[in-house]
Amino acid sequence: MxxxxxxxxxxxxxxxxxxxxxxxxxxxxxxxxxxxxxxxxxxxxxxxxxxxxxxxxxxxxxxxxxxxxxxxxxxxxxxxxxxxxxxxxxxxxxxxxxxxxxxxxxxxxxxxxxxxxxxxxxxxxxxxxxxxxxxxxxxxxxxxxxxxxxxxxxxxxxxxxxxxxxxxxxxxxxxxxxxxxxxxxxxxxxxxxxxxxxxxxxxxxxxxxxxxxxxxxxxxxxxxxxxxxxxxxxxxxxxxxxxxxxxxxxxxxxxxxxxxxxxxxxxxxxxxxxxxxxxxxxxxxxxxxxxxxxxxxxxxxxxxxxxxxxxxxxxxxxxxxxxxxxxxxxxxxxxxxxxxxEQSAVKDNGTEPLHIRKGEVVFNNLQFAYQPERPILKGLSLTLEAGKTLAVVGASGAGKSTLTKLLFRFYDAQQGDILIDGQAIQSVPQQQLRQVLGIVPQDTVLFNDTLKNNLLYARPQATDAELTDVIRMAHLQKLVNECPAGMETVVGERGLKLSGGEKQRIAIARMLLKRPAIMVFDEATSSLDSHTERGIMAEIREVSRGHTALIIAHRLSTVVDADAIAVIDDGQVVEQGTHQQLLAGGGAYAALWQAQQQSDGVEQTDAEEK
Structure with a gap:
C-alpha cells in the first residue's frame, strides 16, 4: 500500500x-x-x-x-x-x-x-x-x-x-x-x-x-x-x-x-x-x-x-x-x-458467515507493531470466556487498547490469530464481525444531532420502548429530564455540550441498543472524576452481567469484581487470575495495586487539606 x-x-x-x-x-x-x-x-x-x-x-x-x-x-x-x-x-x-x-x-x-x-x-x-x-x-x-x-x-x-x-x-x-x-x-x-x-x-x-x-x-x-x-x-x-x-x-x-x-x-x-x-x-x-x-x-x-x-x-x-x-x-x-x-491495509476478504454460539474470544500468540521498529504485542495469548468478564490491566503503552483495535480489525496482527467461537476473524466479513461487537470507547464522540438520533445510530429501527429501556439501564433519565427539549436536545459538535460522564452513559446506552454478543469497554472511565467513575463502573457491571465482556482499564479499583484479570506488560500477559488471587500472588498486579492505593491516598489527603 x-x-x-x-x-x-x-x-x-x-x-x-x-x-x-x-x-x-x-x-x-x-x-x-x-x-x-x-x-x-x-x-x-x-x-x-x-x-x-x-x-x-x-x-x-x-x-x-x-x-x-x-x-x-x-x-x-x-x-x-x-x-x-x-x-x-x-x-x-x-x-x-x-x-x-x-x-x-x-x-x-x-x-x-x-x-x-x-x-x-x-x-x-x-x-x-x-x-x-x-x-x-x-x-x-x-x-x-x-x-x-x-x-x-x-x-x-x-x-x-x-x-x-x-x-x-x-x-x-x-x-x-x-x-x-x-x-x-x-x-x-x-x-x-x-x-x-x-x-x-x-x-x-x-x-x-x-x-x-x-x-x-x-x-x-x-x-x-x-x-x-x-x-x-x-x-x-x-x-x-x-x-x-x-x-x-x-x-x-x-x-x-x-x-x-x-x-x-x-x-x-x-x-x-x-x-x-x-x-x-x-x-x-x-x-x-x-x-x-x-x-x-x-x-x-x-x-x-x-x-x-x-x-x-x-x-x-x-x-x-x-x-x-x-x-x-x-x-x-x-x-x-x-x-x-488507495487500498486498505486491512483486506476484507472473509467469506464465511460468523456463527455466534457462546461468544468466546481467544487471542492466540499475537505479534503486532504499528511501526516495525516498535513492537507492541509480543506473542500475547489470552482467552475471554463466554458469558464472563475479563479485565485487561497494565501500565500505559503496554498494549491494552491495541487488543480492541485488533478485535475490531482496524488493524491486523502480523502474526497470530483472534478467534470467536473457534472462527478466525479474518475469515468472516468485517461487517458481520463488527455487528456482534459493541464498544464503549475511551473518548466518546457524538454526532452534532439530537440525543435520540445519537442513540438510534446503533440501531435505527429500535422502538421507543427499547430506547426507554436502555436509557433506564444507562441511568440517562436525569439528563433527559433536565434538558428542556428532552430526547430532541442537540448535543453539539462531537457532543461538546455534554459532560464526560453524560457522553459515556450515552455510549453505554447506544451499545446496549445494538445488542452485541460481545461487549468491549476500552478505558471507558479514564477521563472521568472518581465519583463519576464509580457510577459508570457500577452501570458497566450491571449491563455486562451474564454477557461476554472485555474491560480495558487503567485503574485497578474499577475491575476488582471482574471474573478474571489479565496483567499485560511489554506486550505479553504476565499474570492472570481473580483480584484476590493476584493480590495473594504478590506479583506485578499486587505492585500496581499498592502503587495506585498510595496515589489515591495522597490525592484524598490533599483534597481534605484543601
Missing amino acids: KSSQSLPDTPPDRYRGWHWVTTLWPYLMEYRWRVMAALLCLVAAKLASVSMPFLLKYQVDHLSSVDKQGIAPADWWLWFPLGLLLAYGAVRFLNVFMGEVRDLLFGRVTERAMRRMALKVFEHLHTLSLEFHLNRQTGALQRDIERGTNGISFLLRFMIFNIIPTFLELFLVIGLLLANYPPVFGIITAVAVVAYVAYSVKVTEWRTHYVREANRMDSTTHARALDSLLNYETVKYFTAERREAEAYDSALAQWEQARRMNRFSLFSLNSGQALIVSVAMGSMLLFAAYYVLIGRMTLGDFTLVNAFMFQLFVPLNFLGFVYREIKASMANIERMFELLD
Whole structure:
C-alpha cells in the first residue's frame, strides 16, 4: 500500500490523460437516450449557426441590388429580403433554443455522474483502514472531493458541448470557405486553428503545474483553518490565537505565490492566443476587401467572411478557455481518482458467515507493531470466556487498547490469530464481525444531532420502548429530564455540550441498543472524576452481567469484581487470575495495586487539606 500520510504532489502518469473518461463512461450510458438527444440538439444548433452568415450574405446582396436598381417600395421583390430577415431571426432563435434543450437534457446526466462519483469516493473512504484516516487531513480531503466532483461536471459539459461542437463547426466552415471562395480564406483559417490549438496545448501543459500547486495549497490552507477551528478550546487554553493566525497566514502566503504564478502563466496563454486570432482575422479582412475591390466578391461575401470569422474565432477563443479549464478540472479530479486507488491495509476478504454460539474470544500468540521498529504485542495469548468478564490491566503503552483495535480489525496482527467461537476473524466479513461487537470507547464522540438520533445510530429501527429501556439501564433519565427539549436536545459538535460522564452513559446506552454478543469497554472511565467513575463502573457491571465482556482499564479499583484479570506488560500477559488471587500472588498486579492505593491516598489527603 502506498503511504497514506498525504497524496503525492505529482500524480501518476495515468491521471494526466483521459483516465476519467473510462471511469465516467458507465454513468453516461445510464442515460444514453438523453446523451443521444442532446447530441442531436448540438448538431442542429451548429447547423443553424453555420447557416446564419449565408442568410446574412443574401440579405446584404439583395438589399444592395434593391438600392442599385431603384426598385419601388411597392415591388413584391422586397418581400424576399424580408423573408431572409425573418429566417435569420428564426435560425438565431433555433441556435439558442436547441442549445438550451441540449443543456436541459444533459443536465440530468451530469448531476447523476457527480452524485455517483461522490458516493463512490465516500463509500471507498469508509472501506479504508484506520491507518489512512489517522494520517489524513479532514479539511484537505473534503476539499479534494468537492473540487473533484465539480471538475467532473465541468469536464462532461464542456468536453461534449464545447470542444466537440467547436471542431465540428471548424470543419464545416473551412469546407464551405474552400468550396465557395478563393482557397486563401480556408488556408488562413486552417493555419490559424492549428497554430492556436498547438500554442494552447503547449502553454496549458506548462501552466498545469501551477494549477496543481495552487490546488494543493488551497487544500492545505483549508485543512489548516478547519483543524484550528475544531480545536477552538485548545487554542483558547494556550492563548495561541496569534500563533494560529501566523501559521494560517504562512499557508496563505504559499497559496498566494502559487496563484500569482498561475495568473502569470494565464497571462502568457491569453496574450499568445489573442495575437494568433488577431493576425488571422486581420489577414482575412484584408483579402476579403481586396477581392471585393477587384470584383471577385460581393459586399455580401465580405459580410459572410466577416461573420464567419467572428462566429469561428469567438468560440475558438472560448475553446482556449475551455481547454484551460478542462486541464484545471483534470488536475482537480486527479486527487479524487488517487483516493479511489488507495487500498486498505486491512483486506476484507472473509467469506464465511460468523456463527455466534457462546461468544468466546481467544487471542492466540499475537505479534503486532504499528511501526516495525516498535513492537507492541509480543506473542500475547489470552482467552475471554463466554458469558464472563475479563479485565485487561497494565501500565500505559503496554498494549491494552491495541487488543480492541485488533478485535475490531482496524488493524491486523502480523502474526497470530483472534478467534470467536473457534472462527478466525479474518475469515468472516468485517461487517458481520463488527455487528456482534459493541464498544464503549475511551473518548466518546457524538454526532452534532439530537440525543435520540445519537442513540438510534446503533440501531435505527429500535422502538421507543427499547430506547426507554436502555436509557433506564444507562441511568440517562436525569439528563433527559433536565434538558428542556428532552430526547430532541442537540448535543453539539462531537457532543461538546455534554459532560464526560453524560457522553459515556450515552455510549453505554447506544451499545446496549445494538445488542452485541460481545461487549468491549476500552478505558471507558479514564477521563472521568472518581465519583463519576464509580457510577459508570457500577452501570458497566450491571449491563455486562451474564454477557461476554472485555474491560480495558487503567485503574485497578474499577475491575476488582471482574471474573478474571489479565496483567499485560511489554506486550505479553504476565499474570492472570481473580483480584484476590493476584493480590495473594504478590506479583506485578499486587505492585500496581499498592502503587495506585498510595496515589489515591495522597490525592484524598490533599483534597481534605484543601
